[in-house]
Amino acid sequence: MTTDDAIAVRALRKTFGAGKAPVVAVDGIDFTVARGGTTALLGGNGAGKTTTIGMLLGLLLPTSGTITMLGEDMLRHRHRVLARMNFSSPYVDLPRRLTVRENLTVYAHLYGLDRTAERIAALARDLDITAFLNRPTGNLSAGQKTRVALAKSLLNDPEVLLLDEPTASLDPDTGDWVRGYLEGYRARTGATILLASHNMAEVERLCDQVLMMRQGAIVDRGPPADLIARYGRTTLEEVFLDIARNRRADGAPAGQGEAAQ
Amino acid sequence: MTGPVPGTAGRRIMGVLLRHLYVLRSSWPRLLELAYWPTVQMIMWGFITLFFQSHSSWVAQAAGVLISAVLLWDVLFRANLGVSLTFMEEMWSRNLGQMFVSPLKPVELVGALMLMSTIRTLISVTPAALLALPLYDVWVFALGPPLIAFFANILVFGWCVGLAVSGLVLRFGLGAESLAWVAVFAVAPLSGIYYPIATLPEWLQPLSWALPTAHVFEGMRAVLFDHQFRWDLLFRAVGLNLLYLALAVVFFLRTFHVARVRGLLLQQGE
Numbered sequence: 001m002t003t004d005d006a007i008a009v010r011a012l013r014k015t016f017g018a019g020k021a022p023v024v025a026v027d028g029i030d031f032t033v034a035r036g037g038t039t040a041l042l043g044g045n046g047a048g049k050t051t052t053i054g055m056l057l058g059l060l061l062p063t064s065g066t067i068t069m070l071g072e073d074m075l076r077h078r079h080r081v082l083a084r085m086n087f088s089s090p091y092v093d094l095p096r097r098l099t100v101r102e103n104l105t106v107y108a109h110l111y112g113l114d115r116t117a118e119r120i121a122a123l124a125r126d127l128d129i130t131a132f133l134n135r136p137t138g139n140l141s142a143g144q145k146t147r148v149a150l151a152k153s154l155l156n157d158p159e160v161l162l163l164d165e166p167t168a169s170l171d172p173d174t175g176d177w178v179r180g181y182l183e184g185y186r187a188r189t190g191a192t193i194l195l196a197s198h199n200m201a202e203v204e205r206l207c208d209q210v211l212m213m214r215q216g217a218i219v220d221r222g223p224p225a226d227l228i229a230r231y232g233r234t235t236l237e238e239v240f241l242d243i244a245r246n247r248r249a250d251g252a253p254a255g256q257g258e259a260a261q
Numbered sequence: 262m263t264g265p266v267p268g269t270a271g272r273r274i275m276g277v278l279l280r281h282l283y284v285l286r287s288s289w290p291r292l293l294e295l296a297y298w299p300t301v302q303m304i305m306w307g308f309i310t311l312f313f314q315s316h317s318s319w320v321a322q323a324a325g326v327l328i329s330a331v332l333l334w335d336v337l338f339r340a341n342l343g344v345s346l347t348f349m350e351e352m353w354s355r356n357l358g359q360m361f362v363s364p365l366k367p368v369e370l371v372g373a374l375m376l377m378s379t380i381r382t383l384i385s386v387t388p389a390a391l392l393a394l395p396l397y398d399v400w401v402f403a404l405g406p407p408l409i410a411f412f413a414n415i416l417v418f419g420w421c422v423g424l425a426v427s428g429l430v431l432r433f434g435l436g437a438e439s440l441a442w443v444a445v446f447a448v449a450p451l452s453g454i455y456y457p458i459a460t461l462p463e464w465l466q467p468l469s470w471a472l473p474t475a476h477v478f479e480g481m482r483a484v485l486f487d488h489q490f491r492w493d494l495l496f497r498a499v500g501l502n503l504l505y506l507a508l509a510v511v512f513f514l515r516t517f518h519v520a521r522v523r524g525l526l527l528q529q530g531e
Contacts, residue, residue, distance in 0.1 A: 016524065050527065057362045059526045061518075083364040095280065095354045102283040109276025110363035112269065136287075 005068075006160050006192035007033040007056065012065035014051050014216075025051040027216035028065065033209070038186060038193040040203040043213030044244045049196040052213070053162055056194070057087055070159060083111060088153035089164035090146055096138025100129060100148050103137055104155065111156040123151045127181070143174035150178065154185065161185075163195040167202060179205060200237035210236070212243045219243055270372075273365045277373035281347055282380070295385045299335040303389040306331040307397040325399040326485050327455060330478060332386055332393075332401055333415050334454050337474060338445055339385040340419020341426065343378025345441035348427040352435055358526045367517045371510055374427070375420050382416060407484050410495050411477050417502045418473045419445070424509040428516035431525060453478045473498040473505070 014026040026048045033039045041049045054060035056067060058078035067074035069081045094103045101120060108116040124130040127147045132140060137148060146166070153161060166182065167175035179202055186193055197203050203210060204224045212220040212227075220227065220243060224236050231239045241247075285291055310327045348370075351357045360370070393399040402408060426440045451465070452474035461469055469475045476498035483491045520526050 051524070054524065054527050059358055059361060059521065060524050061521045079364045079366055082362060085362075087359075087362045092359050093355055094359065095284070095356050097287060097354075098280065098283050102279075106276050106280040106283070107363065109279060110273050110360065110365050112272050112364065 004034050005032040006035045006037075006070055007031075007194065008066075008068040009052075009056075010066045010068075012052070012055060012067065013063045014048075014055060014060065015063045024216050026055070026062075029213075029216075029218045031211055031218060031221065033192055033194055035192055036186070036190045037209060038182075038195070038207045039209040039211060040207040041194060041196045041211050041213060042198075042200075042203065042240060046215075047213040048216040049213055050164070051216075053087075053164060053194075053196060056162060057085075058082060083156065084158060085160040085162065086111075086153040086156055086158035087162045087164075088149045088166060090142070090149065090166075090168045091164065092149075093145075094137050094148065094152060097136055099134050100137055100140070100151075101133040103148070104133075104151060107152050108155055113155060119155065120151075123154060127151050127154075142169050143171065146170055146174065146178060150181070157189065158191060159189075160192045160194070163193065163197075165197055165199075166195060167197075167199060175199075175202070182206060200235060200240055204236050212240070214243060214246070270366070270369050273363075273369050274373045274376065277360070277365070277370060278376055278380075281350065281373075281377050284350065285381075285384075292384065295339070295381060296388045299332065299339070299386045299389040300392060302331050302335060303328060303393055304396065307393065307399070310397060310399075325393075325401060325403070326482060328393050328397060328399045329401050329404065329481055329485065330454050332390055333411055333477065333481060334449070334452075335386050335389070336382055336412055336415045337419045337422075337452075339382040340378050340416045341422040341445045342441060343381035344374045344420050344423025345426040345430070347374050347377045347381070348423075349430060349435070349438055349441065352430065361526060367514055368510070371424065371513060374423070378420055378423060379416060382419070404481070404484055407480070407490050411481055414473055414477050414495070414498045414502055417506055421502070421505040421509040422448075424513045428509075428513045431513075431520050432516050434525075448472055448474060451475065457482065470497075471501070473501040476501070 009029060009031050011028050011030060012026055013024070013028045015022040015024050017023055029048075029052065031039075041052060043049050051060065055062050056069070056074070058074060058081075062075070070084055072081045074081055098106070104120045104123070105116055108119060113119055120133070121130075124133055127150060129144065129147050129151060132144060137145065140148065150166070153163075163182075167178050170178065182193065183206065185191060193206070195203075195206070208223055210221060210224055210227055211218050222230070227239050228234065228236060231242050233239050233242070306327045310325075313327070351360065361367075390401050393401060404411070422445050423441075426437075426444050429440055430437045451461070451469040451472055453460070453469060454474075458466055458469050458475050458479060476494040480491050480494040480498070483489050483494070
């Protein structure tokens with residue numbers, strides 16, 4: 001890891017279950033994410049993306065390996081680091097009965113923020129959620145919920161932002177708005193973003209690095225344009241299909257590891 | 262770019278408290294439910310008291326003994342529910358994972374659960390305690406300062422049961438949620454709520470004395486019947502509570518650690 005890395009993962013492994021047939025969810029992966037960069041974690045269902053993000057967030061303990069986040073050992077000092085990062089996913093609801101303002105107030109307290117009301121008002125203006133600040137979160141549309149989740153994830157001005165499918169189930173217009181907002185946030189703050197997504201166009205637009213996962217391992221990596229060129233394809237989606245179906249860059253089936261390079 | 266200064270534990274605990282106070286504030290059925298059962302219990306045991314006053318010389322000596330007992334028992338029941346339901350609310354709303362990607366520490370959640378339990382318990386039993394005066398001429402606050410000692414000890418033991426139940430729910434999922442309503446009844450026969458511990462078979466009495474509740478209810482009867490505050494009973498109740506509270510907190514934190522190993526924080530909900 002260098003001081004320019006926001007995230008450094010070394011030999012990270014996670015197995016579930018014990019005895020004769022433990023399930024290897026993440027199989028000794030290594031990667032770094034440079035400060036200010038946007039990296040995508042890609043892979044089919046069950047590739048190990050959610051498990052990896054769970055470990056990066058401290059929700060899941062690795063079986064072995066190390067995670068260094070913003071220069072801190074995540075396994076030993078996660079509470080120090082968690083104040084400087086945040087997370088958003090359309091699959092993780094905020095309490096539905098609470099209004100948007102109440103939810104944001106609760107999380108502002110959890111992140112130890114001062115001048116909570118001002119912070120919420122500023123974010124609400126930024127993300128265009130002022131009109132429904134006093135509505136129960138459960139009554140919002142998918143697009144509105146995504147913007148509220150994004151507001152929650154930006155409350156503490158995170159230096160590292162982890163996003164799990166940030167535009168899943170959004171209409172193209174709202175999805176484009178979210179992508180534009182994230183681009184602007186990174187440019188404005190220099191934050192580091194790691195996102196998992198199944199939307200390859202989104203990844204091509206937002207990310208300068210891609211980590212391709214299959215069966216718990218990182219099987220390829222690089223800037224989207226490099227991957228597309230290396231596989232002789234025209235889109236990242238085609239590259240994704242090659243990797244998910246275990247085809248080499250030249251079209252022949254590939255083995256494990258980063259053999260396609 | 263510099264990150265925000267990590268907030269204090271008190272601020273994070275306040276955050277969790279706010280989350281649950283907002284839920285209570287926005288839902289009058291929840292508030293009603295809190296006060297409903299203790300009030301019904303008090304009314305029922307009030308009538309039983311009226312009946313026994315003319316049929317039992319024991320009850321006649323201290324008219325408030327049954328009503329005071331049922332209210333203290335409700336403190337235990339509600340303190341337990343105050344912890345376990347507050348915790349399960351996070352699981353029902355799939356919010357536990359979201360909370361723990363913030364700097365909130367598990368031990369701070371424990372603190373918030375205890376405070377929320379205290380608030381819910383006070384909301385539950387205060388109306389019933391106040392209504393006992395106009396309905397049955399029983400003023401439980403006449404117990405005076407000992408009432409605070411009894412209340413505090415029962416409350417803490419309720420937290421212990423609630424934390425144990427919450428740990429089990431975290432470990433085994435919401436399929437175990439009914440434990441929140443039934444677990445506390447396991448200690449009811451041994452607690453001597455409505456009868457002296459001496460009523461129990463001799464071989465069962467040591468088990469009973471291992472519970473802080475037995476000391477509290479005996480202490481309550483000593484005040485009501487003998488007008489004597491038994492410090493020995495209070496000290497034993499406090500000692501046992503400290504032991505059980507330490508065990509319950511360690512059990513909950515250990516279960517939380519296991520949940521992080523097994524990925525249970527990522528797989529909540531029904």
